[in-house]
Amino acid sequence: MNLEELTKELAVIQDEILTKIKASEAIPQLNDIKVAYLSKKGPLKDLQTKLPTLKPEEKITFGQKINAAKSTIQSAYDKRQEELHLQEVNLRKDKNWIDVTIPGKKISIGHLHPITQLRREAENIFMNMGFEIVEPRSIDTDYNVFEALNIPVGHPARDMWDTFWTTNGYIPITHTSAMQHTILKEHDLPVRAIVPGRCFRQEATDATHEHTFYQIEGVYVDKNITLSDLIGTLKTFLSAFYDRDVQLRIQPSYFPFVEPGLEIMIDCAICKGKEGYCSTCRGKRWIELVPAGPIHPNVLTMAGIDPNEYSGFAWGMGLDRLVMIKYGIEDLRWFHSGDLRFLQQF
């Protein structure tokens, strides 16, 4: 074939490719066209094999023509590719329309009980202060619940703990103090421990009374532990727990296992002492929070600790009350309601 015939054929092939490129409807199809025409067995390669039959100067001319054709095809290809891409994007854009103002899909997340959450906070603070965590039994003996705490049978102080009994004479613990004797007897001195636990008292349930409640007991025994250490320790904890400098007010109280007995109150942060009724402190401006006191020498002696050498203190703070105050919960009965409308708020 001569140059003229080859040039014609090249034009035909070029037209054919350009037509196909224009007609292509998707990028994979476009790519297939490109591969088919440019491959080793493609029509352009086929024309190139015929180059040696041309004269040297014709070779140069035809080579340039082939390159020009390739370039034209490449441009057409690039253009079509861009068009198709845009088309695809536009298509998806339309398909992806959504009313962005409708709410998202509901995902169920599990919540921890508010008492669990605040118990952990309290535990963490006490751990940082050097207290280990000890768990109480839920049912214990009269000895551990009362006698070892200096409350013998018949003692009028037993009136303060309206006790449940199992028919075979055991006690669902009335206070986490039931663990004190065991801790004092079994742990090496000095002892620093807290006992978070569930307690039980035989009283009718209403918004502010529960037969099932939660306490965090604290026990500290070492040489030269003083009353001022007790108050200082609790102020440190309460300030850390409430993240403010809490003010304390202390009233004398009576618990046979401490001497003296104290009732520690904190300033009400809900009403901050302002005028008007406050349901948290019931208008008193102070909230009773922690019964406490230096451990009674009899309790130390019963656990085999010499009260002349060692002294200590203990407290039993109400965890439910910490939670109620923190969230302004008005009714204790929510805690055991199992109602997700309540639980999912925490």
Added chain:
Amino acid sequence: MESKIYAGSTAGTFVSYSNSKMKISQNWLKEFTEITHSPEEIISHLNASLAEIEDYYDYENLYTGIIVGKITGLKPHPNADKLQVATVTTGEHTHTIVCGASNISVDDYVPVALPGTYLSEIDLKIESRDLRGVTSEGMLCSPKELGISDDHSGILILNDEPHVRVGEYFSTLVKAHDIVYEIENKALTHRPDTFSHLGIAREFSAIFGTKFSPSKADTKTKITISETHPHLSVRIENETLCRRYTAAVIENVTVKPSPLWLQQGLKSVGVRPINNVVDITNFVMLELGQPLHAFDKAKLTGEEIIIRTATEKEHLTTIDGKNRELDPSMLVIADEKEAIAIAGVMGGIDTEISKDTTTIVLESANFEHYNNRKTSRTLGLQTDASIRFSKNQDPNNTLPAITRALELLAELTEGTVSDTIIDQYPTPREIQTIEITADYIMNRIGDPSLTSEKEIISTLKKLAIDVTKNKDHLVLRVPSFRPDLTIKADIVEEIARLKGYDNITLTLPKRDLTPVSPNDAVLWKRAIADYCARLGYSEVYNYSFVGKDLYTLCNVESLLTIPLANPISPDRAFMRPQLLPQLIENINTNRKNFDHAAIFELEKRFHSVTDDLPQEITSLALARYEKHQPHAFLEIKGAVEALVNQLHIADVTFTQPTDDHPLINLFSQKRVAEVLISGESAGILGELAPAIEIELGFEGAVGIAELNADLLFHFTDSKRAYSPVSIHPELVMDISCLVDRNLSLDMLKNSIERSTSELLTSARILESLTDAAKFGEDRKSVTIRLVFQSPVRSLSKADTANDLQNVKTILQENFGAEIRS
């Protein structure tokens, strides 16, 4: 008996008496000490140093506008038969008052409400007004109109009131103006002395540093104390329970209502006036803390008072009209024939004082506190007397109290007091001695600047403690009314509380830097709860007490083996042996508000142990509810699998539980699996039994699980091994086969994993199908996906041929499988 007229409290201004509250009258305290502080200051100091004062009542405005008048003239109303027109003088003025009552006469002293007075009891403002043509310039008042009692039968006549005077304020006549404090006495269980005005006044003087003069309660009467008496003898049979018995005889008494000042005094502190004799016994008790009791001597059989324990099934009708069965642990006061009182608790109705009583035996005794409390609790009978005796009253107080009472009886009953008091006091209470130093007190408080030795001594003396100095030691002799002061720590308390705990400079204990050893079990439970929450389950708390109804509904009532002796209600009568029944209840609560609910609880369950404390197991229970799904088995199982996986527990298998599994009745028969860890039963999961679903009206599906969390803790592997992620492609092959329908797929999977090379990274069950027509009744079709992967190279089919053959062999030979593809 007159008492009916004077029954009832003055409504409105008074609150009812409560056992844990004690009312203290400021007027009464003033008999013994000076009071100059405002109620607010008093409350704040008593709060800081004694006990909580809940509230106070100000009676400054009681009876405002009521004046004592005298009737100087009385004539019938010209236009009304039932009315009279009285002329009444109030001193400077004379008033014409129309009156409907007929019990008035000329010269009677009466309470007059003048125009402008507001009678809150009957919500009436008094004005001058025309009554059938006569202008009435005020009103004569009945006891009811004044709020003194319910009596509205006539005008209150004041002729018998001591020192009655025309024109004086009615409130002055009855000593009504007062401030009454309400003390929370729960914190005073150890302080018998504070159950009296005298004791509180002593505290006042120690707190405010004012003078204390108890002498006003002292008697001026001369008396002789003897162990015998011509018309009465006393025999104490049980000297442990009756520590002292003092008694006197009063003859020729006139039983009638007390004067109004005495009635008012009792009412202001919440005690109901009865008659002069009973009122005096109550008055002395409130003043000195010593309960007294008066018997009608004519009603006694014989002339001997015997203090003994009750006989088996002895009965006594107490003054509240209840017939009570006694037991031999209880102490009674008896005459020759029978019990006449429960010692220190309540008297018998047969010997009580009535308007016909002329001779009384007055008892002032001391009873042992623990036994008194037990008797009171056993009988469910708490009285003013038992509240005091159960606090360990001072036996040395019987004599001052009885002499004080005799003085008042002589004055207010016109009775003849015998000059001999019988007193049996077998073992007089000894004075306690405590040795202490000021340094000790300061060291225990931890604030050396709080006080000084000098101040300590003066404070202790204010408390009637005798202090002598022996070098640097203080020797303290404690009065017998302070049985709470026995050791040095008790003295530290006295100093610290009277100085005020709020004034102590705070310190922190000194400690070394040893880190706290963490409690693994606690941290472990935190992890479990956290994983459950991550899986979408919310934590619930349920009571540890459950009832028979719930467990019967769940067909597991036989698990209830630890009953409470004194449950709060039948639905809280047992310690719970499982958590799941209550979670089912929780689901029932929540399904009203939610179409989907997932909850868990992590708490103790209880199992009885012969002759020992119950076993306590920490249990994890899960429940989920899907209203719009037919099943929840795979969801609950998936949660349990994810959990044990997170907790790094190996060798967990699921199997069909046996029919005697304790919780089997909770579950749907075909959709329940027991969870085994290393072959040990660790729990059970599945779908709720249809019977329970129907009973509760559930729609949709409920999946439940209960696991032994202690066992999970035991099997957890804290050493978490990391295996590198391979960058080479996986080779995946599925095998389908027919096997026995009851074959455990866990077993199948474990066998495959054990018998293949390390190139097999997992064998996962894709599906398990039954189709009786296609596979036969007792066969199921199982598809297992085998995944091969090498950490170092790409695998070809040839590399896995050996393992594949092994798997097929095991399926066929060990499990009788028919390979389908």
